[in-house]
Amino acid sequence: MKSEICTSDADTIRVRGLDLTTEILGKLDIGQMAFLEIWGRVPTPQEDIVFNSLVVALVEHGLVPSVLAARLTFLGAPDSFQAAVASGLCGLGSVFVGSIEGSAKILQEGIQRIDQGLSIDAYVTEIVGSFKADKRAIPGLGHPIHKEADPRTKKLLAIAAENGFSGRHVELLHALVREAERVNARHLPINVSGAIGAIASELGLDWRVSRGIGLIARTIGLVAHLLEELRNPMARELWLRTEKEAQAGDHS
Amino acid sequence: MKSEICTSDADTIRVRGLDLTTEILGKLDIGQMAFLEIWGRVPTPQEDIVFNSLVVALVEHGLVPSVLAARLTFLGAPDSFQAAVASGLCGLGSVFVGSIEGSAKILQEGIQRIDQGLSIDAYVTEIVGSFKADKRAIPGLGHPIHKEADPRTKKLLAIAAENGFSGRHVELLHALVREAERVNARHLPINVSGAIGAIASELGLDWRVSRGIGLIARTIGLVAHLLEELRNPMARELWLRTEKEAQAGDHS
Amino acid sequence: MKSEICTSDADTIRVRGLDLTTEILGKLDIGQMAFLEIWGRVPTPQEDIVFNSLVVALVEHGLVPSVLAARLTFLGAPDSFQAAVASGLCGLGSVFVGSIEGSAKILQEGIQRIDQGLSIDAYVTEIVGSFKADKRAIPGLGHPIHKEADPRTKKLLAIAAENGFSGRHVELLHALVREAERVNARHLPINVSGAIGAIASELGLDWRVSRGIGLIARTIGLVAHLLEELRNPMARELWLRTEKEAQAGDHS
Amino acid sequence: MKSEICTSDADTIRVRGLDLTTEILGKLDIGQMAFLEIWGRVPTPQEDIVFNSLVVALVEHGLVPSVLAARLTFLGAPDSFQAAVASGLCGLGSVFVGSIEGSAKILQEGIQRIDQGLSIDAYVTEIVGSFKADKRAIPGLGHPIHKEADPRTKKLLAIAAENGFSGRHVELLHALVREAERVNARHLPINVSGAIGAIASELGLDWRVSRGIGLIARTIGLVAHLLEELRNPMARELWLRTEKEAQAGDHS
Incomplete structure (x- = not known):
């Protein structure tokens, strides 16, 4: 060891x-x-700027489910601040921040296979087809709220390009979007997880730990939300309202 | 809400x-x-330097229990990277990083009471006496390994002083050390949690979320250790050895 | 080891x-x-009945904060079922189920001190006075919803009595209630945590792990709630509504 | 909601x-x-016996990684008992207890497709081929320690059979084993996760929450191990030894 x-x-x-x-x-x-x-x-100074931008982009995105989970946990365990943060992190799985990992995986495995001789076109056709067959969304593409374009995506890709990190992974991501839009016949914006997955890959971060960028960022966000919960709580109200509504009509 | x-x-x-x-x-x-x-x-530029130094100081301290817990969790759940980090954070309680909170609480409550008219001497006498009566260590003082002086403490206090954040909380911490050393008749170095508790108080951070500095820092550290675990694993060996040793002699 | x-x-x-x-x-x-x-x-058959009743009593209590936290975590990490349950357990701290521990601690430390010669009256006077001075609620007494009497308490104490487990810890709990009601001049029902803390003490369970009864029970409850969340989800609605309400007026 | x-x-x-x-x-x-x-x-009485046997089988399996993670977490956060248990549960992912889910998924999806007209042979050929192509182990088959036969498997399948729960899912599991052994040309015992996945499917438990059986069981086990850790600790020794060994040679 x-x-x-x-x-x-x-x-x-x-x-x-x-x-x-x-x-x-x-x-x-x-x-x-x-x-x-x-x-x-x-x-390097360039890596520094690009890495900072990835983390900064993910620190805060409002009252997302992980923030609510952390606030509710803090209500029950105000003596275990670390457990409230841990509780929030537990929800950063495949749907939200964890999608960075899915995006980085597709891109890193793609570059590897392209290096072995596969064409970009063949790879993106295979990926888009495989996700369509499984009726699953491609990680990094589309967003429930930002349907047109995730405001953070364009900026992050610009920062990466200005600093020399808009290479083969970013190129492959764009090829993937084009194929996904063609096959699904609708606009599919690159979401922030997709951009981060691509740029983290440019920085050489192994996709298996790329979700860590989101974890670092969201830990910062969770600390801020728990401070706000102390000063201006909402978890108790959220609990009592939900309980009242969800049980209504059952008391008869 | x-x-x-x-x-x-x-x-x-x-x-x-x-x-x-x-x-x-x-x-x-x-x-x-x-x-x-x-x-x-x-x-401000000064706050920026001081805040950064607090987080940086806590990012890494070797194969501490929380790192081992995260590595062991990752062994069982390589598909839940976020759960491995959360598992590690769960252990940042009263003994390790959580002691920042204890230290900041003593200092912030002390300043409040001193503002209400209590003398510094009376306050530190009360605190040291109360912890001694309960046979508990005063958070922020002493260290199992760094018995002489925690190398990070002096540096952090110097950075704080250079940037104008060596005020009343730091002064109170020193008064507390003097009284604790007098009563216990032995050298009690300020540990890194004590210094961070005091400096975070200087920055105006509510003690109830001060543990958050450690959580932000250690999330960074846990990501790095999980990457190393992927490349050069130790968790399986740790498990098998422990099981073998702890069960020895029971098979008869 | x-x-x-x-x-x-x-x-x-x-x-x-x-x-x-x-x-x-x-x-x-x-x-x-x-x-x-x-x-x-x-x-023994008697221990079996009493222990089962303690766990059964805590399995389910509606859409409590820990259940909501687990459901919200599951929304973000449907691939990490274990992390959703863990997220819910993180909130079983001092306020809710963790109060079993506080209750059992008071009773077990009380019996120890009474064995050393302190009178029951002196002990309960000390405890009630100490919590009043700190403006803290005594663990095991009072309930935010069941203001008159927690319906589970009476039944649990009856099951314990029928099976020979209504001994000194239960007696001490009743003495504590009487003193707390006298000092606070209001009705303070024993809540389910108080009854479980007392009965677990009768069964000889160390107070430091007594919270474990609640953890075993609530893990069962969390599994059931996550199954319901799969079939009839509420977490997404809870998130979107909360986000909408809490941000209203800030968009100007 | x-x-x-x-x-x-x-x-x-x-x-x-x-x-x-x-x-x-x-x-x-x-x-x-x-x-x-x-x-x-x-x-029913039969369901009662079978369900109990599934949980009982998973309560304890020695100093597994999740137990060590919980003990190490408790060392750092003795004030957050629930966080230590949660930390242990976080590791019940795809490798260990989570494999119940993988097994139940294969069996439940198989029965569904067989009901739609696929033959058992075609299904098991597809599954074994697909896992082989991905170089992944089939969940529920094989065990790192119990290479010949998991002692719990046979007993659980017997209890299920005696109580009328050895139906189509169990039959499909046996067909899967036969095909996997044929293709891999080696003995592949059904492990306890495989048996539990099959029997839970017989009981009608949705595979997406089947991991819950393991979570309920292991929460019991973790409480017992944390009690032992209080009385006869090993986490500190485990930490100090590991740190010493892993850093050896780096101090030069």
């Missing part, structure tokens, strides 16, 4: 080879530290 | 009044976004 | 010394198995 | 139409209550 991330003794903590006290604290900010921790090295 | 954090419609997402696409993405980094989200406004 | 609960090899699994295949399966039911697992021995 | 499970007012709690105080407490045991809660009706 061996970990390469950190070494510590009574006097020193080193993270990825850098001394936490003398080389990291006050020198690296959160984004650079996260990059160092995950990628194993300090980011 | 009302939330002041975010508003969104089909075209726009505003966080704390700023437009995510035109005013946040590419303009604010993760630390500034987190500050905006939690405090409700963009930080 | 040593565990006394289970031993297994390629052919046999023994739990608390009994062979799972030949001595447990088909011979012990869930309640007896849980008692064996936790207490280390098969229950 | 409507729930059919429970109705309550200030005086009465009804679960699935039965009065908790007068018709459930002291009359139904945990297994019958769980069946009532999940299936919506009291079980």
Whole structure:
């Protein structure tokens, strides 16, 4: 059993080879530290900008189900702040933030197969056909609210392009959209998960941990929502109203 | 029911009044976004440096119990990445990162009572006496490994001082240490949770959500450890060895 | 490192010394198995009835916050059923089911101190005074909905009495209620957590794990609610309505 | 929004139409209550025996990863007992207990397609071929420790048969094993998840919540392990040893 991330003794903590006290604290900010921790090295200025934009994009999206779950958990367990945040994170599965993973998987596996000789066209035809056969939405495409275009998508792709991270994964994503729109005969905007999945792939992040970008971001958001819940609570009202409505008519 | 954090419609997402696409993405980094989200406004340059240092300090501290829990969870549920991170966060309770909360509570309640007329001496005497009577460790003081001095503590307090955040909460923490060392007749270093509790209080963060700094930081760390677990796993070995050892002699 | 609960090899699994295949399966039911697992021995018929009644009482109490949290989590992560249940359990803290622990703690520590010579009167006076000074509710007393009397309490105490488990902890609970009602000059019904805390103490369950009775029960309830959520969902409606209401007026 | 499970007012709690105080407490045991809660009706005596056996079989299997995760979480958060249990449940994903779901899905979808005219042979050929192509293990078959035969499997299938629940799903499971052994040319024992998936399907449990049987069972097991952790801890030792070993050689 061996970990390469950190070494510590009574006097020193080193993270990825850098001394936490003398080389990291006050020198690296959160984004650079996260990059160092995950990628194993300090980011270039361009990577820094792009990685920060991915996390920032996902910090907040209103009273989404994971936020409500965390607030309801905090109502029952105000003594376990960490459990309220954990409860919210548990819901970042396949439907919401977890779709980053699905998007990154399709793109990374696609590049691998294209490198082995498959054409882009053949790959996107296969993917779109396979999801259609299973009657499943392609991760990264479409959004329940932002039907026209997710406002964050265009901006993130622009930031990535300006910094040199609009390469083969982004190109493949666009090819995938074109094929999906053709087959389904309707507009399918790239959603924020799709853009993040593609850009994270450009940054070289393994798709199997790409959901982590959303987890880091949403942990920040959950802390803010729990602070608001303390000051201006809504969970109790949400509970009592729901219970009243859902049981109405059963008391007869 | 009302939330002041975010508003969104089909075209726009505003966080704390700023437009995510035109005013946040590419303009604010993760630390500034987190500050905006939690405090409700963009930080000053000094607040920015200090807040970043608090989170950065807690990202990584080796194979701590929460990291091992997350790795073991990932072994059983590789399809639920978010659940592995949540599992790790669940353990950030009173013993480890949660102690930030205990420290911030003592300091914030202390300043409140001192403002009402109590002397600093009277307050620290009361706190140290009360914890001693309950045979409990004072949150923020002492460390199982860093017995002399936590290397991060001094640096964090220096960064805070350089940026104008070494005020009354930090002063109270030092008074508390002096009294605790006097009563217990031994050296009690301020640990990283103590320093963070004090500095977070200087930044005006409500102690009831101060544990959130640790949660944000450790989510970053957990993502990195789960990536390492994918590439160079240890959880299976940890499980099989433990099972073998703990059952030895019971098979007779 | 040593565990006394289970031993297994390629052919046999023994739990608390009994062979799972030949001595447990088909011979012990869930309640007896849980008692064996936790207490280390098969229950007497009386213990069996009383333990079962404690768990059964807590399985279901409507659309409580933990149920809503689990349903909302399931909406985002339908692929992580276990994470939805875990999310619901996270909220069983100090306010709801966790109050069993608070009640059992007061009673078990009380019996210990009474055994050391303190009078019952002195102990309940101390406890009621201490909670009043801290402006905290005494765990196990009072209920937000069942203001007169929790319908489950009387029945549980009767089942315990019929089976010989209405001893010193139950007696102490009644003394505590009398003192609390005297000091607060109002009716304070024993709630279901209070009754369960007392009866679990009669059964010899360490207060530090007494919350476990609620966790076992609510896991059953959460599974049922998630099945209903699959067939007749409410989480999406709950989310969309809440988001709409809480953001109203902010779009200007 | 409507729930059919429970109705309550200030005086009465009804679960699935039965009065908790007068018709459930002291009359139904945990297994019958769980069946009532999940299936919506009291079980027959045969269903009662079979359902109990499924849960009992999964309560305990030694120091599995989920148990270690819960113990490690409890070390950091002894104040959040529920979070330690939740942390353990988070790991019951696709690899361990979650495989019940995979098994039940294959069997329930199979019966549906066979009802639509497909032959059993064609279905099992398709399934085995599909998993082989994906290089994935078929859920419910094979076991890392019990290579010959899982001792619990045979017993559970016998209990099911004796009580009239060895019908088409069990038959299909056996056909699946035969085909998998033929194609892979090696012995593949039905593991406990496979047997439970089949028998739960016989009981009419929707595969999408079948993992719930394991969650109910393991919650019981986790409570017992956390009690043992309080009395005879191992998590601290596990942490310190792992940290020491994994960092060895990095300090140079």
